[in-house]
Amino acid sequence: MLGGIIAHPLSRAHEALRFYRDFASQVPDELTVFCALNTSPEGHPVVGFLACYCGDLQEGERALEPLRKFGPPVADLVRPMPYFDFLGWGFLPRGYHYYGKGGTLPDLSDEVIDRFIEAAWARTSPLSQILIQHSHGAAARVAPDATAFVARGNCYMPFILSEWEEGPEQPHVDWTRNTWASLQPYSVEAGYVNFLGMEGQKRVASAYGGNYDRLVALKRRYDPGNIFKLNPNIRPD
Numbered sequence: 001m002l003g004g005i006i007a008h009p010l011s012r013a014h015e016a017l018r019f020y021r022d023f024a025s026q027v028p029d030e031l032t033v034f035c036a037l038n039t040s041p042e043g044h045p046v047v048g049f050l051a052c053y054c055g056d057l058q059e060g061e062r063a064l065e066p067l068r069k070f071g072p073p074v075a076d077l078v079r080p081m082p083y084f085d086f087l088g089w090g091f092l093p094r095g096y097h098y099y100g101k102g103g104t105l106p107d108l109s110d111e112v113i114d115r116f117i118e119a120a121w122a123r124t125s126p127l128s129q130i131l132i133q134h135s136h137g138a139a140a141r142v143a144p145d146a147t148a149f150v151a152r153g154n155c156y157m158p159f160i161l162s163e164w165e166e167g168p169e170q171p172h173v174d175w176t177r178n179t180w181a182s183l184q185p186y187s188v189e190a191g192y193v194n195f196l197g198m199e200g201q202k203r204v205a206s207a208y209g210g211n212y213d214r215l216v217a218l219k220r221r222y223d224p225g226n227i228f229k230l231n232p233n234i235r236p237d
Contacts, residue, residue: 001052001053001054001055001060001080001081001082001083001086002051002052002053002057002060002061002064002078002079002080002081003050003051003052003053003078003079003081003086004050004051004076004077004078004079004081004086005048005049005050005051005075005077005078006048006049006051006067006068006071006073006075006076006077006078007040007046007047007048007049007073007074007075007076008046008047008048008071008073008074009044009045009046009047009074010037010044010045010046010047010117010120010121012047012071013037013047013113013116013117013120014113014114014117016047016049016070017035017047017108017113017116017117018110018113019070020033020035020049020108020132021107021108021113023066023067023070024134024136025136025154027063027136027137028055028063028137029136029137029138030053030054030055030059030060030063031051031052031053031055031060031063031064032051032052032134032136032137033049033050033051033052033067033134034049034050034131034132034133034134035047035048035049035050035131035132035134036048036050036129036130036131036132037116037117037119037120037129037130038128038129038130039126039127039129040074040075043126044074045120045121045126046074047120049067051064051067051078052086054083057080064078092163096127096163096164096165097162097163097164097165097166097169097172098161098162098163099161099162099169099172099173099176099197100159100160100161100162100176100195100197101159101160101176101177101180101195101197101199102157102158102159102160102191102192102195102196103157103158103180103183103184103187103188103191103195104151104155104156104157104187104188104189104190104191104192105155105156105157105158105183105186105187105188106153106155106156106188107155107156108132108156109186111186112183112186115179115182115183115186116130116132116158118182119160119175119178119179119182122175122179123175124162124164124171124172124174124175125162125163125164125165125172127163127164127165128161128162128163128164128172128175128176129161129163130158130159130160130161130179131158131159131161132156132157132158132159133156133157133158133159133192134154134155134156134157135151135152135153135154135155135156135157136154139152140152140153140154140155144209144210144211145210145211147211148208148211148215149192149193149208150190150207150208150209150210150211151188151190151191151192151209155188157191157192157195158183159195160176160179160180161176162175162176189206189209190206190207190208190209191203191206191207192207193207193208193232196232199232201233201235203232204232204233204234207232208234212234215234216234216235216236219234219235219236220236223236224236
């Protein structure tokens with residue numbers, strides 16, 4: 001596959017996120033591009049694009065050309081690699097403290113972009129980050145009631161993650177909660193269940209939308225004792 005990170009200074013985040021919004025809206029099914037506002041290994045605040053093209057490498061080079069020409073970037077680490085190596089770009093190393101909240105946005109309006117950038121500059125830890133996942137292509141062409149996952153169509157799923165090494169947790173938790181709250185006027189209820197923490201049953205139900213009652217019925221049938229409960233739980237009652 002063809003993939004990697006392309007990074008720009010956070011000072012250019014308005015321009016970069018508007019470009020990302022326009023670019024992501026027209027990419028082919030084989031290409032997924034996430035965006036992150038975080039800190040580079042050298043300690044600089046950046047806005048980064050994480051690209052993954054699963055298909056013919058030459059076609060991938062053409063598809064990624066506008067993304068790589070935008071800028072110029074401060075780093076372009078896109079290259080052919082095995083998919084397994086691509087998974088090594090992950091985050092959440094052991095030994096740190098984490099607190100995160102996620103949601104769903106139908107689009108990236110200028111107002112939403114402003115909220116992201118304000119939050120990125122206000123981070124209480126250089127390890128904290130805002131990840132914006134884009135859902136499109138084949139996943140967006142499935143009917144909302146065809147599977148448990150209801151947030152179909154083209155959408156963006158931000159995840160606001162505090163990460164810190166030591167010290168009091170409250171400033172970092174507050175940053176995540178305040179950032180998440182600032183996005184609520186632009187968000188929809190349906191979300192990505194893997195981004196949920198211990199947020200109560202209402203948030204679990206909202207993640208599945210109109211599919212929740214059907215899931216409860218299945219739970220009553222196959223797991224009435226709620227043995228499988230170490231998750232954002234669908235309770236049988």
